[in-house]
Amino acid sequence: MMGFIFSVLLLSGIAAGLALILVISEKVIQNYGSCKITLNKGKKELTVEGGKPLLTTLKEQKIFLPSACGGRGTCGVCKCRVLEGAGTLLPTETPYMNDKERKEGIRLACQVKVRNDMEIEIPAFLFAIQQYQAKLAAVEDLTYDMKRFRFELLEPDRMDFIAGQYVQITCPAYKKGVDEVSRAYSIASDPQDNHFVELIVRRVPNGICTTWMFDYLKAGQSVQLTGPYGEFRMSDAQAPMIFIAGGSGMAPFVSILHQMRHAGSTRKADYFFGGNSVRDLCLGQQMAEFEKAIPSFKFNPVVARPQPEDNWSGQAGLVTEAVKRQYSDLSGHEGYLCGSPGMIDASIKVLVGLGMPQDKVYYDKFA
Ligand SMILES: Cc1cc2nc3c(=O)[nH]c(=O)nc-3n(C[C@H](O)[C@H](O)[C@H](O)COP(=O)(O)OP(=O)(O)OC[C@H]3O[C@@H](n4cnc5c(N)ncnc54)[C@H](O)[C@@H]3O)c2cc1C
Ligand code: FES
Known part of the structure; x- marks a missing residue:
């Protein structure tokens, strides 16, 4: 009997020891400490805590790269050039890169983790993308599964955008098991009516953000938008x-x-x-x-x-x-x-x- 108790205690001790080693190694190995990110050859320098994806890290510093899928690695739009500090291209990134992009060091910011000092390049216009506090002013049913949402911009209170561009809306962790996500929606309003942003949204069954917008978001409620993003717009040509x-x-x-x-x-x-x-x-x-x-x-x-x-x-x-x-x-x-x-x-x-x-x-x- 004593032998059995001794064995149980010994095994429990070993398990606890291993767990402790894991926790400590996680702290030591995963703790990348403070890292420096140099943007566009010194146009901006950031000192950040390492350990998070580059996309999230930049967002925390109010630099908003487009991320149409909210960082899931499925849209390929969060590309930026990493000159130093990103390691090798990951299998999750390869489907989105052509040969030229690979050679130029283009990476998906949502897949690359900040682990050390980095040097990156982003298109200059991205520095102008802002975060907006807004409130839902009105909702209109368009069909059985589509609604038009009208948001009033509060801070800043105007958004200059080109017709065809999109915004990203932050969907909060509105129920258990759902983390905060962001999703892209094309702006459906008049660029001259720039104190408001309208979106036309189709409900995706069980979709995280559309369920929130259709079932939880109420008129008067505050929301966070970033933008405007995207290159989709009418060309300057006169072609039909x-x-x-x-x-x-x-x-x-x-x-x-x-x-x-x-x-x-x-x-x-x-x-x-x-x-x-x-x-x-x-x-x-x-x-x-x-x-x-x-x-x-x-x-x-x-x-x-x-x-x-x-x-x-x-x-x-x-x-x-x-x-x-x-x-x-x-x-x-x-x-x-x-x-x-x-x-x-x-x-x-x-x-x-x-x-x-x-x-x-x-x-x-x-x-
Ligand atoms: C540039 C851009 C502009 C966009 N503009 C608009 C817009 O103006 N209006 C609009 O309604 N949507 C738009 N979208 C799509 C939008 O960003 C979301 O992907 C969509 O609303 C689903 O989000 P969700 O969080 O509700 O679903 P998720 O939780 O992301 O997805 C749930 C499930 O549905 C699937 N799914 C995801 N998206 C769709 C879809 N569109 N149809 C069917 N199944 C889907 C997923 O694979 C997943 O299995 C745009 C996307 C991009 C990239
Ligand atoms: S945000 Fe969609 S792939 Fe990175």
Whole structure:
């Protein structure tokens, strides 16, 4: 009996000792201490605590790199150039890098940990991205699964953005088991109405941020936004344009149409909006107003599977088929696409197949 008790005590002692060694080694090994990050050849120098991803570390220092997936390593937009101190490229980064980027030391800031002094380069315009305190001013139902959220900016109280850009919203840890995350949403409002930012959001079943926005976020509540981010925007050319988007992909086009209306644009723009069924269509009234204000603009809603009870007399089928029905040569056009990666890839194929140069197809993938 004594032998058994002795063995149990001995094993427990060994286990406790091992646990202690683990804790100490974690503290010693994972404690990277204070690290220096030099940005853009000395334009800025930061002294930070090591141990966190570069993206988070920079955010804590109020330098906001785009991070459309909120740091999950799935969007590839948090790229920056690391000249020193990042170690070798990680398997999680390789799918997002071409050969040129690898050679230039481009890395995903959300995957690289700050473990020692680093030297990095980021596009200069990123220094201008700010954090905004805002409050939810109004919410409007657009369809059964889409809402428009209107945020009033409080501090700073204005955001200068270009139609087509997006913001990131911080979704707090609103229930047990959910950590704070941030997600990207295209700005769907008038760039001149810059005391407010409107977003058109589609509910993703069980999605962390959209569940919060639809079920928890209430009018008057404070939120945190950063931005504006992104290169998606109308080019300066005068070439006629094809817009393609379904669902919440409509958001940047609403902003672009405001911009065209203000500029008195005469540039031809044909917008093909795809929905699965009639209940996916929205903003018909606003689109009709844009058609009146911008005579060169035409809105073409297309329903993939209209039901007999819908009495739908408009275009039916896939949005890409509607484009093909209307155009046989798009070599002089530009394409603007927004929405799911699947829809964008299918649309690019069709537009390029109709002669549109690949480099004249601009898009923002919602992924
Ligand atoms: C540049 C950019 C702009 C964007 N603009 C908008 C916008 O204007 N309006 C808008 O509604 N969304 C937009 N998105 C998508 C948005 O950022 C979120 O990815 C989306 O709202 C889901 O977030 P979530 O936290 O609710 O879901 P998550 O918790 O991230 O995802 C839950 C599950 O749903 C899947 N999932 C993630 N996103 C989608 C999706 N879009 N459709 C179907 N399944 C999905 C995930 O793979 C996961 O399995 C944009 C994305 C990018 C990159
Ligand atoms: S934020 Fe780094 S890959 Fe999306």
